[in-house]
Amino acid sequence: xxxxxxxxxxxxxxxxxxxxxxxxxxxxxxxxxxxxxxxxxxxxxxxxxxxxxxxxxxxxxxxxxxxxxxxxxxxxxxxxxxxxxxxxxxxxxxxxxxxxxxxxxxxxxxxxxxxxxxxxxxxxxxxxxxxxxxxxxxxxxxxxxxx
Numbered sequence: 001x002x003x004x005x006x007x008x009x010x011x012x013x014x015x016x017x018x019x020x021x022x023x024x025x026x027x028x029x030x031x032x033x034x035x036x037x038x039x040x041x042x043x044x045x046x047x048x049x050x051x052x053x054x055x056x057x058x059x060x061x062x063x064x065x066x067x068x069x070x071x072x073x074x075x076x077x078x079x080x081x082x083x084x085x086x087x088x089x090x091x092x093x094x095x096x097x098x099x100x101x102x103x104x105x106x107x108x109x110x111x112x113x114x115x116x117x118x119x120x121x122x123x124x125x126x127x128x129x130x131x132x133x134x135x136x137x138x139x140x141x142x143x144x145x146x147x
């Protein structure tokens with residue numbers, strides 16, 4: 001693949017990421033899920049160890065969005081993206097901020113990785129992993145960390 005083609009592929013994936021971020025801001029689960037492959041495998045910071053498929057992950061997103069009101073804010077910091085052929089990988093820090101239905105603002109930093117695959121000419125998220133560090137001595141999640 002030429003350098004120009006690789007830059008074009010990278011821009012396509014960055015466009016997908018930007019579109020996903022705009023969808024998250026709306027708290028619209030259908031719009032969010034349009035960015036995922038049907039066979040997505042996801043590990044989220046909340047809930048079970050794994051979500052297999054867009055149907056189960058979509059239900060999870062919907063449950064999470066029930067507690068939020070738009071706009072939800074995801075800001076990806078230190079985004080690193082590598083694209084090769086029809087596969088792309090990224091890792092980043094994600095600042096997640098939103099307001100619950102009672103008007104209370106919540107914010108935290110999480111770690112994230114995502115894998116993307118181009119199928120039938122379209123990039124989709126095929127794997128996603130969000131996590132937060134924890135203190136092994138107390139067993140508590142470290143929500144107050146900053147980059």
